[in-house]
Amino acid sequence: MNTLEALFKPRSIAVVGASRQPGKIGYEILRNLKEYGYGGRIYPVNPQAKEILGLKAYPSISSIPDSVDMVVVSVPAHMVPDVIEEAGRKGVKVAVVISSGFKEIGRHDLEEEIVLRARKYGMRILGPNIFGVVYTPARINASFGPKDVIPGHIAFITQSGALGIALMGMTIVEKIGVSTIISIGNKSDIDDADLLEYLAGDEATKVILIYLEGVKDGKRFIEVARKVSTSKPVIVIKAGKTEVGAKAVASHTGSLAGNVLIYSTVFKQTGILEARSVEEAFDWARTFSYSPEYRDGDLVVVTNGGGAGVLVTDTLSMNGVQLSPPPETLVNALKPKLPGFASLGNPIDVTGMISNEGYVDAVMSALLDDKVGIVLAVYCQTAVTDPTIIAGELIKRIKELGGLPKPLIASFIGGEEVYWAIQKLNNAGIPAFPMPERAASSVAALINYSRIRKRLLRNA
Ligand code: COA
Numbered sequence: 001m002n003t004l005e006a007l008f009k010p011r012s013i014a015v016v017g018a019s020r021q022p023g024k025i026g027y028e029i030l031r032n033l034k035e036y037g038y039g040g041r042i043y044p045v046n047p048q049a050k051e052i053l054g055l056k057a058y059p060s061i062s063s064i065p066d067s068v069d070m071v072v073v074s075v076p077a078h079m080v081p082d083v084i085e086e087a088g089r090k091g092v093k094v095a096v097v098i099s100s101g102f103k104e105i106g107r108h109d110l111e112e113e114i115v116l117r118a119r120k121y122g123m124r125i126l127g128p129n130i131f132g133v134v135y136t137p138a139r140i141n142a143s144f145g146p147k148d149v150i151p152g153h154i155a156f157i158t159q160s161g162a163l164g165i166a167l168m169g170m171t172i173v174e175k176i177g178v179s180t181i182i183s184i185g186n187k188s189d190i191d192d193a194d195l196l197e198y199l200a201g202d203e204a205t206k207v208i209l210i211y212l213e214g215v216k217d218g219k220r221f222i223e224v225a226r227k228v229s230t231s232k233p234v235i236v237i238k239a240g241k242t243e244v245g246a247k248a249v250a251s252h253t254g255s256l257a258g259n260v261l262i263y264s265t266v267f268k269q270t271g272i273l274e275a276r277s278v279e280e281a282f283d284w285a286r287t288f289s290y291s292p293e294y295r296d297g298d299l300v301v302v303t304n305g306g307g308a309g310v311l312v313t314d315t316l317s318m319n320g321v322q323l324s325p326p327p328e329t330l331v332n333a334l335k336p337k338l339p340g341f342a343s344l345g346n347p348i349d350v351t352g353m354i355s356n357e358g359y360v361d362a363v364m365s366a367l368l369d370d371k372v373g374i375v376l377a378v379y380c381q382t383a384v385t386d387p388t389i390i391a392g393e394l395i396k397r398i399k400e401l402g403g404l405p406k407p408l409i410a411s412f413i414g415g416e417e418v419y420w421a422i423q424k425l426n427n428a429g430i431p432a433f434p435m436p437e438r439a440a441s442s443v444a445a446l447i448n449y450s451r452i453r454k455r456l457l458r459n460a
Helices: 025-035 077-090 108-120 161-173 192-200 218-229 243-252 260-270 278-290 306-318 328-337 356-368 387-400 416-427 436-459
Strands: 012-016 041-045 070-073 094-097 124-126 132-135 140-143 151-158 178-183 207-212 234-238 298-303 372-380 408-413
Touching: 012 025, 012 077, 012 140, 025 041, 025 140, 070 077, 077 094, 077 108, 108 124, 151 161, 151 192, 151 278, 161 178, 161 207, 161 278, 192 207, 192 218, 207 278, 218 234, 218 260, 218 436, 234 260, 234 278, 278 436, 298 306, 298 356, 306 372, 306 408, 306 436, 328 356, 356 372, 356 387, 372 387, 372 436, 387 408, 387 416, 408 416, 408 436
Parallel strands: 012 041, 012 070, 070 094, 094 124, 151 178, 151 207, 207 234, 298 372, 372 408
Antiparallel strands: 132 140, 132 178
16 A cells, blocks of 8 residues: 555554544544544544543554554644654554644744654655545545535545635535545645645546645646646635735745746646636536536537526636537527527527426437537526426436436526525536526536646647
8 A cells, every 4th residue: 555545545543632522623533533434443542541432542553453554643733743753663654633733833843853753654644734634435534524524526635724624514515525625734744746646546536626825846736737637627726816815824824825827827837727716616626526528519508598698608708618609400409499589599598488398308409419518508497487397307318318428517596496406406416506607617617628638638
């Protein structure tokens, strides 16, 4: 097992500083680990305890009568160097250091000390100053975030702890499935480039999303990001873009936020997709994680609302995607079925008087047209349609096809029934959003990534 693999697929985990007291970080990590269903061996380490949460506790790492692949360290910072030394001697491969009180408060010496000690033994360190790590295929939740993370295909790397924990909670509410969540904190050793490199080969991960404050080794990051972007989309949300924001970054994780322009240029060159907000980053990630790959073919927008059609046209254009007239085959197929005043341009406006069946039919016709490569279905709730019926029928018809043959992104706009329709679509693996701009920006991300990927592969 290589050392980074031990972070995702450890055969055994020790929690050093596992507390007996509910509400303390060391207790909550142990509880998450046990209750989320990790199948390997778990060893609480606490010199004061005999047993915690029904698990036999050990006074030290060296007293564990077995090999240990990963340790999660949750003792005060001044105790961490000794724990690392002992873990190294035991043959531990990776230490997940939760403790704060290192570089972020000026204690560079303490941080260097733990890295030096780990290196002696070939052990890697994640952190310090982190909330932990989650890897859903192995049912590992070694974090003090929420427990019931939904398995899926998004890898989320976050340099921010509390924001990361909050977003972890958001993924559960929004039913966004993740393969892994990694709190990366001060990046004393394991950094973004290491994780990108590993996750490029991780089968459960289809898309990588990074909340980034600063990069440790710019040259390596560029090299790795460019390589990884040829096989998987990498989305970044960069914090600290303003002068005041950059100062805030320095006191948060002790990173250098750097020059905004330099970062944006690097992201473009390496094929990284830079999102403008956390919401956009997760919208894109959800879309990539559900959708089959977009290769080529026309983009067709099907809407029953002219205004919504205009909004998505604007958003697509602002993101570098222009609509061209729909394929003739599709126009010919739809013409006899639509009212005379329907617009058969792109967007195809099937009009507000369309029925449930008529709308589903139009979307499916677009999806099944050979020249079409991607469909954006924009639906506005009307009194003559029912969004939950439309969603249910779309799901049924796509199931009958054996799954999505090409990307279909939906925006359903309206009241309470629309809320449930969106949930239904997302649960069925069709990315759906309540606002047209969010869906259009996600469509643009799929198309832009396909262009980027081709460019990177050409230049490789
Ligand atoms: N080995 C193992 N366990 C030990 C130990 C040792 N050598 N010495 C003491 N312990 C036990 C303690 O007895 C305690 O268990 P108990 O509650 O059953 O008595 C447990 O380890 C934790 O130690 P404690 O001193 O109570 O620390 P704490 O839980 O108050 O704080 C940290 C520890 C790591 C949580 C804290 O120092 C810290 O850094 N907090 C910030 C974490 C953070 O926010 N990280 C970034 C998130 S984004």
